[in-house]
Amino acid sequence: MTIHIYGVTFSTCTRRVAAVAKEVGVEYVLHPIDFSKGEHKAPAFLEHQPFGQVPYIVDDANDNFELYESRAIGRYLVQQYGAKSGLIPTDAKKLAKFEQAASVEASNFDVHAATIAFEKVFAPMLGLTANEETLAKHVGLLNAKLEAYEVILSKSKYLAGDEITLADIFHLPYGYVVANAGFADTLVNEKRPNVTRWWNEIVSRPAWQAVKDGA
Ligand SMILES: N[C@@H](CCC(=O)N[C@@H](CS)C(=O)NCC(=O)O)C(=O)O
Numbered sequence: 001m002t003i004h005i006y007g008v009t010f011s012t013c014t015r016r017v018a019a020v021a022k023e024v025g026v027e028y029v030l031h032p033i034d035f036s037k038g039e040h041k042a043p044a045f046l047e048h049q050p051f052g053q054v055p056y057i058v059d060d061a062n063d064n065f066e067l068y069e070s071r072a073i074g075r076y077l078v079q080q081y082g083a084k085s086g087l088i089p090t091d092a093k094k095l096a097k098f099e100q101a102a103s104v105e106a107s108n109f110d111v112h113a114a115t116i117a118f119e120k121v122f123a124p125m126l127g128l129t130a131n132e133e134t135l136a137k138h139v140g141l142l143n144a145k146l147e148a149y150e151v152i153l154s155k156s157k158y159l160a161g162d163e164i165t166l167a168d169i170f171h172l173p174y175g176y177v178v179a180n181a182g183f184a185d186t187l188v189n190e191k192r193p194n195v196t197r198w199w200n201e202i203v204s205r206p207a208w209q210a211v212k213d214g215a
Contacts, residue, residue, distance in 0.1 A: 001081060002027045006048065007055030008035060009214040012117065012173035013070035014055040018215035019172055020074040022207035024082025028057075030215055071102070074166055087166045094161060101159035101167035109149075112142035113174035120181040142178070142186055146195050153194035164202070172208050175199065 003021065005028045007014030014030070021028045033039045033054050041052045049056045049068045056068035062080065067073050078087045089095045119135040149159075158164045179187050179199075187199040202208070 001025075001061060002029060003077070004029050004031055004058040004060065005055050005215065006031045006033055006045075006057070007215060008033055011054050011215075012114075012177060013053070014215045015173045015211050016070040016170065017055050017057065017073045017077075018211040019169060019207050020077050020082075020087075020166065022210050023087060023169060023205075024077055024085050026077055026081050028215075071106070071166075071170055074170065078166060086163055087169065089160070089163070089165065094163075097160040098165045098167055101165060102170065104152075104159065105167055105170045108145045109142070109171055110174060112138045112145060113171075113178050116142065116183060117174055117177040117181065120183075121177055139183060139186065142183075146186060146192060149198075150192040150195050153198045158198065168198070168202050169205075169208075172202060172212075176203065176208075176212055179203075 003026055005014060005017055005021075007017070007030060009030060009032065018028065018030070033045065039045055040049070040054055046052055048058075048066060051068075053068075055070060055073070056066060057073050057076075059065040059067075059076075059080075065076075067076055075088060078085060083090075089098050115138040116135060119130040119132075119138070123130050152159060156162055158168050160167050175187055188196045190196070203212075
């Protein structure tokens, strides 16, 4: 089983899809999109991803099925090829807890982690100057959100219960960038022992280790 990922090796969203593919044992071919040439804004690309963002996938083993949005792609890969992984529960209550945790990632983590990543890593790569005020504000907000994570993770091993789900995996790309951009103490901090335990465990997963520095 091989899917085609149209993306950028170092992009966080591309790595999110690559990590899920590794988790469920789906092989992929990465078709690089050249940001420097604006390929992601070209009409040929926009036909597949109307927002001009990476990644999108094509699954030629399933009628050339196409999909964009990294979390939706992750869900598709698990449901189509990795149901046995348990990364998306089937029991109604467990599924609801998974959706709750996935929503927490999108609403409470991504918004701050992605801003930190942009200001500290991607802005300088684009020749822009980081906005230190924005950076400090979002580091503070992320720390505050992680206090709530500490409460959740003091009661269960993972965010949706005692079994790992895709909701945990979704945190990896931006969490990893934040941790390596000088803010490791947001995720590994003796004041938040359960967040530290959780982060150290998910970041060590072989699937993430295989793609952490490039899909
Ligand atoms: N919600 C989308 C976000 C995609 C996204 O922001 N991709 C970034 C790279 S990680 C991108 O293509 N940036 C270029 C741009 O927005 O012009 C997803 O999860 O796939």
